[in-house]
Amino acid sequence: MKPSRFAPPTEAPGLAARRIAADILDGVLHKRRMLDDQLDGAGAHPGLKTLSDRDRALMRRLVATILRRLGTLGHILSRLLDRGIPTDAPRAQSALLIGAAQILWMDVPDHAAVDLSVRLVQADRRAAKYAGLVNAVLRRCAREGQPLIDEVKSEMLDLPPWLVARWIKAYGEDTARAMAAAISVEPALDLTVKSDPAGWATRLHGEELATGTVRTLLHGSVTMLPGFDEGQWWVQDAAAALPARLFGDVAGKAIADLCAAPGGKTAQLIHAGATVTAVDRSPNRVARLKDNLSRLGLDAKTVVADATEWQSEQTGLFDGILIDAPCAATGTIRRHPDVAWLKQETDIGALSALQKRLLQKAVTLLKPNGTLVYCTCSLEPEEGEQAIASLLATESGVRRLPVTSGEVGGLDEILTPDGDIRTLPSHLPHSDPRLGGLDGFFAARLVKS
Template sequence: MDTARAAALSLIREVTENGRLLPEVSDKFLSPLSGPERARALRLALTTLRWKDRADRALGPHLRMKPRPEVLNVMRLALCEIYVEGAAPHGVVGAAVDLSRGTERGKGQAGLVNAVLRNVLRKGPEAWEALPIPHLPKWLRKPLVADYGKAAVAAMEAAFAAGAPLDLTVKDDPERWVTQLGGTVTPTGSVRLARQGQVSKLPGYDEGAWWVQDAAATVPVRALDPQPGERVLDMCAAPGGKTLQLAAAGAEVTALDISEGRLVQVRENLDRCALTAEIVAADALDWQGGPFDAVLLDAPCSATGTIRRHPDLPVAKTADNFPDLFALQERLIDRALSLVKPGGRVVFCTCSLLIDEGEEQVRDALARHPGLTVEVAPLALPGIDPEWIGVEGLRLRPDYWPELGGMDGFFVTVLRRPTGDDDSAGGLG
């Protein structure tokens, strides 16, 4: 049996049948494989999860009843490998039959797998291409349509289906790294690679000349505009891309995160890039520190802006934990304001497309804290369209830069604590 395909199927099943995210289960199924096999298995899993909706539409007319989940996933994987990855149909169908036989409940349905896949393939690739772009699940699509309208959501879905290029934040001279690595410089200054490979094998990795970070994710630190010597708190720091930006700008950075395990990667990247920051593992709601000149709060959120790179998210998750997330974000904003000096600035951001995790949080914070203000001037950065900036902050969407390959969805705002304020004023304690 093809070990990469088998591992991909296991990953797909964990997401679709058990509601697990890929980072939670990848090590279990990928660690026994060689480097090339790991990369192929992960690519197949991501491709299948991204195009699952279209695969289901293609399979539907040929199924009298919905097959067992493991059998359905075998057929999804096969169709996506053929039509998206461009694999030879004959070999993929044979492998799908073997995969079905290798599952506990799919042994008796190998014939069904073979027949259904061949019936779909008889219609040709034109039938596949004529099917709609994969839709987001209703739990996410409905609020996004309410916030942005159907046309904008359709454009986002097209961006999600296209996937994401690899962006790098470089310490200096982006054009030099474009020459060495290929690609282009985004309007915001990131290096966007023309093709992806094993990141650790790329020129500049070992010497710490750059780190992987979506172009949109660099904007919050650019808006904060850290100055050399400023004391800056990166409040929910892991996985650390923004910590590296702050340190590279010369700020005295404290990288705070509740997860000691996730901070390991922050330490490793700081060491690799020869940058320094104080690393603190603690709950931001309880930790005592500061005051700081500035605080960067990249708050825990639904991560709905990152589906280009994480197609497992809308499959595995639902809206059940949204109220708890929204409440946590409110508490973290209040805590960030208490840790910054009077007159200091707090950059609040989320990699979410939901207004409740962006604009609405700002409106609520202004109501809770008299004298607190939003500053939009720092958001007028190179590469940022002025139309993306509203009174509450900057809204970035996956369908922006369509000719360049899009960007992650983000909300970014700059909050200014009143001068002369103290912890007892405006509920900042």
């Protein structure tokens, strides 16, 4: 029987994980495919099911490390290559990135990192001629790579120049540098728990944040952690858990979540006692939301629709509307490093126009004295502060209800002078950088007159 192309029985241990990592990197960098789409769901790489849990975790960490430090890797390799990275053989480029990332930032013996990268190129028809080059360059990287990193001393290299320029303009150079440094560190796992966060923090060897989120350094498959099968918690960045709490007591209230999938905020609202209508335009994402709610033992009315055109069948208007609007997602780069290389500055204008339509639609669905919470996981002012300023300038029947310190666990640094929430990757510092940081989020609370 012909052996599988993904896992030949005689190949070196760990080679399959690195080959799949190379395929996925190629998907992100050359085919503009999102990392999550290649790791899970219908579009997942077919070779993933052949990997052990250990190799799957290695592959994920390897891809994330490369995307997180892509600029620095490019700088180092350009210094070690006389003629630049080969452009006629993508596998040679991937092999160099994979080998260098392991040598410089991962707990992999240098000789293993070099050997497996050489095997990667030897197995590819177009790249095989570069096996000697890959071997020589990675051996030099083991000797000279760390001094080259020290020479640069800037995580700003690991972000697209257009994004760096925007963040310096919006937040100042010192804050932009702090944000870039926070993004360079692999983040901890954040969980929203149904109850007893202190108890779950102990059980999961983590800590409870001031906002009630449980943060842990446990890695691997979340499905294997205590409480997953019982639906006692769900994965949700501490910043992402804040907007749903801005409604206050929602027991018995009707709330529409207009861009609901994958459902973390929907779950918060249902668990707090609200009757939730969850709207999302993607059938696949709604199916995922239903699966997530089912595991948690929670129930919502789900609707597949474009929220800007949706006509509610509910009698009467809603007590609350939550908009977690589609956005450039630049605040999530610490958890989704592919975003930095997939998004473009030109995306922001179209997204801002969509956010404006969503806000205008939400106002029409809201009862008098009802609460509208708008949020985005973007660090771009057009998608946050400016979107709300524009709405308030055109909708006289809407006013801002400022968020108070007590509603965010006393984290005053995340509150703007206007009373909105603006979290940055550099917020919530910790002596262990892996336990610090937040996704970049904006959230505002409005009330309809």
